[in-house]
Amino acid sequence: MTDSAGVEAWKEQTTAFDRIQSVASAVSQPQPASHIAAEAHVAENTARNHLERLVELNILLKSNQDGTALYAPDPLHTRVQMLRDLLEEHDRDGLIQLKTSLQSQTEDWQSQYDVEAPSELRDRAAETETASQTREIRNTASDWELVLYRLSIVEDAIENYNTYSEDFQVSA
Amino acid sequence: MGGSSDSYDSAIASHRALHSIKQELERHPIVIEARGFPAGEFAEVVADLATERWGVDTDNPTLTVRWFAGESQDARPEFSFHYNDAERDLGWHHHEQNHVEGWGHFQERTGTSAYSYEAYTFPSENPAGLVWEVMSNLSSRI
Numbered sequence: 270m271t272d273s274a275g276v277e278a279w280k281e282q283t284t285a286f287d288r289i290q291s292v293a294s295a296v297s298q299p300q301p302a303s304h305i306a307a308e309a310h311v312a313e314n315t316a317r318n319h320l321e322r323l324v325e326l327n328i329l330l331k332s333n334q335d336g337t338a339l340y341a342p343d344p345l346h347t348r349v350q351m352l353r354d355l356l357e358e359h360d361r362d363g364l365i366q367l368k369t370s371l372q373s374q375t376e377d378w379q380s381q382y383d384v385e386a387p388s389e390l391r392d393r394a395a396e397t398e399t400a401s402q403t404r405e406i407r408n409t410a411s412d413w414e415l416v417l418y419r420l421s422i423v424e425d426a427i428e429n430y431n432t433y434s435e436d437f438q439v440s441a
Numbered sequence: 442m443g444g445s446s447d448s449y450d451s452a453i454a455s456h457r458a459l460h461s462i463k464q465e466l467e468r469h470p471i472v473i474e475a476r477g478f479p480a481g482e483f484a485e486v487v488a489d490l491a492t493e494r495w496g497v498d499t500d501n502p503t504l505t506v507r508w509f510a511g512e513s514q515d516a517r518p519e520f521s522f523h524y525n526d527a528e529r530d531l532g533w534h535h536h537e538q539n540h541v542e543g544w545g546h547f548q549e550r551t552g553t554s555a556y557s558y559e560a561y562t563f564p565s566e567n568p569a570g571l572v573w574e575v576m577s578n579l580s581s582r583i
Contacts, residue, residue, distance in 0.1 A: 275577030291569035295461035418452035
């Protein structure tokens with residue numbers, strides 16, 4: 270089967286390693302090398318080599334299911350990556366401002382929808398009258414979950430600011 | 442945090458997808474800049490496009506991408522790749538809706554008129570490759 274124009278462009282602009290990393294870093298559940306190779310348009314043997322390298326770099330986790338190796342993003346790597354981005358973009362005062370802004374956003378949603386958590390808001394989607402209302406509620410619940418996740422990392426960055434900023438300066 | 446199984450967190454999975462989308466957009470030759478939006482929240486990715494490289498001169502061409510990985514590990518992701526410029530408003534979406542059969546669809550409108558819809562089948566549900574498919578579709582559409 271010939272590749273689509275989109276896949277052709279992807280292959281032209283990136284390396285096989287780039288594509289394997291991008292695909293494997295975004296799988297929502299552990300996947301075998303064959304699946305990741307197909308999604309990344311890379312030969313399976315090449316994919317397996319790159320996946321093993323990404324495991325060695327602590328970017329992916331490897332598990333085993335019925336004799337088949339499965340690969341998934343390492344949650345710790347995801348967290349450290351976000352911490353690093355935050356510390357590159359903000360000093361301590363900036364992080365505190367960001368924390369306040371994220372907290373205000375969640376409080377606004379609590380007040381607007383009269384619920385305490387995004388899971389409660391998602392339950393409301395079953396009670397809406399129109400498809401657009403359902404969509405709006407589901408989008409807001411999704412945004413809310415992302416804000417809570419980001420808030421947890423911002424709080425971590427503030428609490429350990431001195432340690433992390435020194436560590437990241439050394440490694441930069 | 443979101444999600445319903447012990448080891449799955451929908452917020453983390455969605456964040457990873459958005460990060461991967463931003464990374465792939467930054468690799469695309471038409472993209473000037475891709476950033477998390479709103480600033481600080483990173484609930485979606487917004488990319489400024491240099492559509493003149495496709496021979497299309499217009500004001501403020503942007504692509505906005507949303508991605509929700511799904512409430513459980515096995516759930517289908519909900520996402521949209523939506524393009525706007527001074528004249529056009531169109532996008533490829535994958536979520537529950539009642540305009541066409543299935544989740545995948547293309548929607549487009551002119552000005553403030555109502556959207557028109559057509560069914561669209563996404564070739565994958567992995568965000569990385571979809572960026573390139575959608576950008577290729579976009580170059581044909583505009």
